[in-house]
Amino acid sequence: MTSSTPPSPPASKASATYQAALERSDAIAARIRTNPEEFKMLTGERPTGALHIGHYFGSIANRLKLQSSNVEILLILADYQVITDREVAGDIRGSVRDVILDNLAAGIDPDRATIFTHSSVPALNQLLLPFLSLVSVAELQRNPTVKEEATTAGITSINGLMLTYPVHQAADILFCKANVVPVGRDQLPHIEQTRVVARRFNDKYGATFPEPSALLSEAPLILGTDGTKMSKSKGNVIELRMSADETAKKIKGAKTDSERQITYDPQSRPEVANLVQLIALCEGGDPYAIAEEIGDGGGGGLKRRLTDAINTHFAPLRARRAELSADPAIVDDVLARGNAAANEIAEATLDEVRERMGMTYP
Numbered sequence: 419m420t421s422s423t424p425p426s427p428p429a430s431k432a433s434a435t436y437q438a439a440l441e442r443s444d445a446i447a448a449r450i451r452t453n454p455e456e457f458k459m460l461t462g463e464r465p466t467g468a469l470h471i472g473h474y475f476g477s478i479a480n481r482l483k484l485q486s487s488n489v490e491i492l493l494i495l496a497d498y499q500v501i502t503d504r505e506v507a508g509d510i511r512g513s514v515r516d517v518i519l520d521n522l523a524a525g526i527d528p529d530r531a532t533i534f535t536h537s538s539v540p541a542l543n544q545l546l547l548p549f550l551s552l553v554s555v556a557e558l559q560r561n562p563t564v565k566e567e568a569t570t571a572g573i574t575s576i577n578g579l580m581l582t583y584p585v586h587q588a589a590d591i592l593f594c595k596a597n598v599v600p601v602g603r604d605q606l607p608h609i610e611q612t613r614v615v616a617r618r619f620n621d622k623y624g625a626t627f628p629e630p631s632a633l634l635s636e637a638p639l640i641l642g643t644d645g646t647k648m649s650k651s652k653g654n655v656i657e658l659r660m661s662a663d664e665t666a667k668k669i670k671g672a673k674t675d676s677e678r679q680i681t682y683d684p685q686s687r688p689e690v691a692n693l694v695q696l697i698a699l700c701e702g703g704d705p706y707a708i709a710e711e712i713g714d715g716g717g718g719g720l721k722r723r724l725t726d727a728i729n730t731h732f733a734p735l736r737a738r739r740a741e742l743s744a745d746p747a748i749v750d751d752v753l754a755r756g757n758a759a760a761n762e763i764a765e766a767t768l769d770e771v772r773e774r775m776g777m778t779y780p
Contacts, residue, residue, distance in 0.1 A: 439606050443634040446598055454487045459633075460596035462494035465513035466504075469520040470655035471728065472640040472648040475699050478524045480600055480635060481531075491531040492594050492760070493521065498536045498543075502580040503567060518749050520658050523739035528752040534760035535753065541764035542593040548771060549585050549592075552618040553611070558582060563607045588612040593764045597628040602635050623774040638695060643672040645689040659739055662729045669693075669725045674717035682709040690717075693724050700727035 450457060461481060463469070469478070485491055495514050500507050514535060522528065536542070558564070558581050567580070579586075587608045591599055592615065599609055609632040616627040641647065642654025649655065656668050673689045682705040684691040691705070694712075698705040712719050742748055772778050 435610060436603065436606060439609070439632050440634060442631040446631055446633055450484070450487055450489060450598075454484075454489045457598050458490045458492070458594060458596045459484060459598045459600065460492050460494065460591045460594060460630075461600055462496050462590065463517045463521075464496050464499045465510060465517050466500055466508070467513050467650045468516040468657045468659050470648060470650065470657045471696070471732075472642075472655065473520075474524065474658060474732075475640055476602070476635065476637045477600065478521060478526070480633075480637065481521075482525050484600070485525075485527065485530055489598075491526075492596065493526065493531050493533045493756075494536055494590055494760075495534065496536045496590065498579075498586070499583070502577070502583055514753075515746075515749050516659070518752060519739055519742050522742055522748075522752065523658070523735045528755065532759045532763075533752055533756040535757060536590070538757040539593070539760045539764045541761065541768040542589055544768055545589040545593055545764075545771065546582070546585060548619070548775065549588055549615050550582060552615055552622070553585055557611070557614075558584065561607050561611065563604060566604070584608050584611040585615065588615040591630050592616055592627045593767050594760070595628055595767065597630050598633050599630055600633040600635060602637075606632055619771075619774075623771075626770060626774055638699075640696065641688065641692040643668055645673045645692070656728065658732060658735060661736075662733075665728055666725045669721050669728070672721060672724075674720065678716040679714050680709045680712040680716070680720050682706045690720065693720055697724050697727045700724075700731035 446457070461477065463473070463477075481491065481493070495517055497510050497514060500510055500513075518533060521533070526533070561584050564576070564580060564583055567583075584607070588611060591609075591612050599612075601609060609630065613629040613631075616629045620626055639647075642649060642652060643656070644652065644654045646652065646654065656665055660668070672693060674693065675687055675690055677687070677690075680690060680694065681687065682691050682694045684695075694705045694709050697703070697708050701708070708723075712723055715723075769778075
């Protein structure tokens with residue numbers, strides 16, 4: 419970013435925004451338990467490759483929980499977003515198939531969830547034009563998530579697609595009139611931008627869109643095998659589709675520390691704590707108790723326990739994925755049905771938007 423970039427909001431304002439989002443999230447979670455039919459959820463993946471255990475515990479597990487609560491789910495595979503921060507997009511089509519297989523194998527039911535690709539829904543993307551007219555350049559430039567993602571990707575000059583990324587996300591959410599979006603705290607600026615777009619459109623043209631709320635994830639941060647943020651580009655991930663042997667090899671090279679006694683101390687021993695936490699997530703146990711059980715087993719004992727835990731937990735998913743991948747027509751059918759449904763929704767919304775804006779013609 420250049421020196422003319424507007425500063426980020428003061429910390430106190432960011433804290434107040436988070437507190438308001440947290441209160442809305444708590445209220446939504448309580449409401450979902452009693453009245454799930456009131457909610458339509460938009461969630462998604464950026465198809466940059468097969469999903470890993472961080473995706474599973476961070477988002478897929480929550481989708482399954484909401485699906486079992488009978489919340490309406492739309493799952494967008496945001497293929498256009500792949501080119502926001504990458505000069506070489508890679509095999510997007512193959513990645514889309516991998517993401518669908520991972521979600522289906524985990525238990526997402528295509529008869530209860532609409533699974534579609536961003537680029538296949540023209541009417542959704544056409545909403546970007548009126549939405550951009552409601553947002554200033556200064557607002558886009560000071561979005562902290564965009565700046566952080568650019569820094570992570572090593573981008574020094576932000577392209578137009580990345581700059582307008584928050585408004586693209588607003589279109590993704592509002593085209594289906596979703597009123598809840600599960601996100602982590604780092605994605606809150608995008609949800610707030612979507613709420614602003616919805617409010618401004620409603621004020622200018624009449625009540626059309628709900629102001630969606632974030633359903634804040636309670637999932638803990640899962641680190642990669644090197645102790646940094648789990649990322650496929652770093653090669654520090656354990657993919658859902660990996661074999662038991664591949665998983666064991668990955669875990670064998672995971673970073674720990676020199677202390678033999680295993681304890682659960684996220685602040686002082688983040689790498690060890692991360693591995694203990696993964697065991698707890700897979701086994702449904704308490705991380706402190708697990709660390710005590712491993713005791714003086716050292717890094718070797720910790721890694722053996724983790725290998726068993728992951729391979730046991732994900733064995734059914736991996737078996738189901740192998741079955742699904744053997745028949746390519748399954749993914750083709752899921753995507754065809756999902757794209758058709760998403761297009762029907764988007765076209766109806768775009769027609770309504772044109773009517774509100776006085777842009778209907780013979």
